[in-house]
Amino acid sequence: MDKIVIEGNVPLVGEVSVSGAKNAALPIIAATLLTDEPCIIKNVPALRDVLTMIKILKSLGVKTSFEAGRLKVEPKYLRQHVADYKFVSTMRASICLLGPLLARLKQARVSMPGGCIIGQRPVDLHLKGLRALGARIKIEHGYIIAEGKTLRGSDIYLGGAYGSSVLATANVMMCAALAKGRTLIENAACEPEVADLADFLNKMGARITGQGTPAVWIEGVRRLGGASHSVIPDRIEAGTHILAAAITGGDLVIRKARREHLSALFDKLSSIGIKIAFLPNGDIRVKRGSRGLRSTDITTLPYPGFPTDMQAQIMALLCVSDGISVITEKIFPDRYMHVSELNRMGADVFLEGASAIIKGQKRMSGAPVMASDLRASAALILAGLVARGKTEVSRVYHLDRGYEKIEEKLAKVGARIKRVKE
Numbered sequence: 001m002d003k004i005v006i007e008g009n010v011p012l013v014g015e016v017s018v019s020g021a022k023n024a025a026l027p028i029i030a031a032t033l034l035t036d037e038p039c040i041i042k043n044v045p046a047l048r049d050v051l052t053m054i055k056i057l058k059s060l061g062v063k064t065s066f067e068a069g070r071l072k073v074e075p076k077y078l079r080q081h082v083a084d085y086k087f088v089s090t091m092r093a094s095i096c097l098l099g100p101l102l103a104r105l106k107q108a109r110v111s112m113p114g115g116c117i118i119g120q121r122p123v124d125l126h127l128k129g130l131r132a133l134g135a136r137i138k139i140e141h142g143y144i145i146a147e148g149k150t151l152r153g154s155d156i157y158l159g160g161a162y163g164s165s166v167l168a169t170a171n172v173m174m175c176a177a178l179a180k181g182r183t184l185i186e187n188a189a190c191e192p193e194v195a196d197l198a199d200f201l202n203k204m205g206a207r208i209t210g211q212g213t214p215a216v217w218i219e220g221v222r223r224l225g226g227a228s229h230s231v232i233p234d235r236i237e238a239g240t241h242i243l244a245a246a247i248t249g250g251d252l253v254i255r256k257a258r259r260e261h262l263s264a265l266f267d268k269l270s271s272i273g274i275k276i277a278f279l280p281n282g283d284i285r286v287k288r289g290s291r292g293l294r295s296t297d298i299t300t301l302p303y304p305g306f307p308t309d310m311q312a313q314i315m316a317l318l319c320v321s322d323g324i325s326v327i328t329e330k331i332f333p334d335r336y337m338h339v340s341e342l343n344r345m346g347a348d349v350f351l352e353g354a355s356a357i358i359k360g361q362k363r364m365s366g367a368p369v370m371a372s373d374l375r376a377s378a379a380l381i382l383a384g385l386v387a388r389g390k391t392e393v394s395r396v397y398h399l400d401r402g403y404e405k406i407e408e409k410l411a412k413v414g415a416r417i418k419r420v421k422e
């Protein structure tokens with residue numbers, strides 16, 4: 001296993017380019033199963049989760065070729081409808097194969113994703129949505145078994161105890177695209193990745209409107225064709241680099257990010273005292289203000305609220321901000337595996353239910369720490385960049401699930417960071 005070694009306390013200066021969005025690429029790759037014609041997906045990041053999704057497609061018989069961010073999928077070779085436990089257990093996002101397999105083959109068998117380190121991962125909204133379209137679904141031997149000869153459009157409310165669901169919205173949208181009649185999804189997820197999936201489906205011949213809003217209309221069509229699409233930039237990767245500039249007191253220009261995807265983060269950063277400039281060519285320049293870092297309070301919410309996928313990373317910044325900050329995690333209340341590791345580096349964070357109380361410290365100190373999940377790993381990298389001395393982050397395979405060569409990108413802007421074999 002690899003680990004990442006960082007000598008901290010170096011301001012990052014220069015330009016960083018953002019890769020394609022993992023959470024757009026994954027459902028879009030699954031959506032190619034809705035047709036038997038070839039699809040070309042561009043700006044696909046070379047991440048572990050993407051390679052896992054490609055492996056699953058191959059296990060279903062589909063032919064793929066992936067080179068330099070360009071993925072070609074030939075779904076006419078799709079020959080079976082079972083997404084095996086050995087893949088799904090490593091990547092919960094495989095659940096988004098349920099909709100396309102059911103819509104294309106009229107049956108699907110996808111392993112129950114189980115929980116993961118960030119907390120419970122129920123699928124009740126996925127099942128509710130697909131049942132509303134006429135699917136018969138049962139859970140047996142750890143698998144979700146879905147059948148549906150004819151799927152019919154329906155009005156579906158997809159809000160749950162924690163608000164909207166990104167991948168449940170994706171599954172229902174993909175299924176409804178080939179159902180008879182019209183579907184309305186109310187309390188649909190508004191994340192840009194869901195809108196990007198809808199844009200790809202429309203290029204395939206689907207008739208979807210309202211994507212990116214809580215009310216999404218899908219007019220079912222008889223068939224979908226092949227399409228070519230370039231995935232949107234990864235707003236969470238962009239946010240992570242923005243915080244790298246903020247936490248090191250550097251001066252970074254972030255390229256290819258979409259400012260409209262990051263409004264909640266910019267809102268909080270300006271109250272913390274970070275200067276954000278939007279350049280005429282669309283780049284985003286990030287510098288720390290002259291008056292240090294101020295505390296703030298953050299609650300994670302569905303988009304366009306503050307993203308749960310940025311919670312661990314901004315906690316690292318708040319660990320070195322003045323005063324006391326409070327983070328309340330409304331999406332995954334247990335998503336705090338990074339806290340104990342940050343405290344090993346000199347942070348002072350304690351948990352009270354779904355809230356984390358952060359007492360800002362003057363400095364953090366480098367230490368050997370262990371990654372536990374994707375975004376927690378990113379928080380430990382950020383803390384290592386500001387800490388005095390050496391930080392070693394082990395189990396970086398978590399990081400590789402969602403960040404493409406992040407240590408190379410950070411080294412290019414001055415970070416003393418390298419990957420070594422453990």
Ligand code: EPZ
Nearest residue numbers: 023093120121122123124125126160162165166167309331
């Ligand atoms: C997507 O996961 C993302 N993953 C997650 O990013 C992200 O944290 C999450 O959305 C929230 O934004 C991908 O897109 C591949 P949800 P998803 O269904 O769709 C509850 C990362 O780091 N819920 O929107 O699985 C659920 O427990 C990953 O890149 C139900 O109650 O998340 C959670 O509390 C981590 N019933 C809330 O909804 C359901 O049937 C939001 O989950 C489904 C979800």
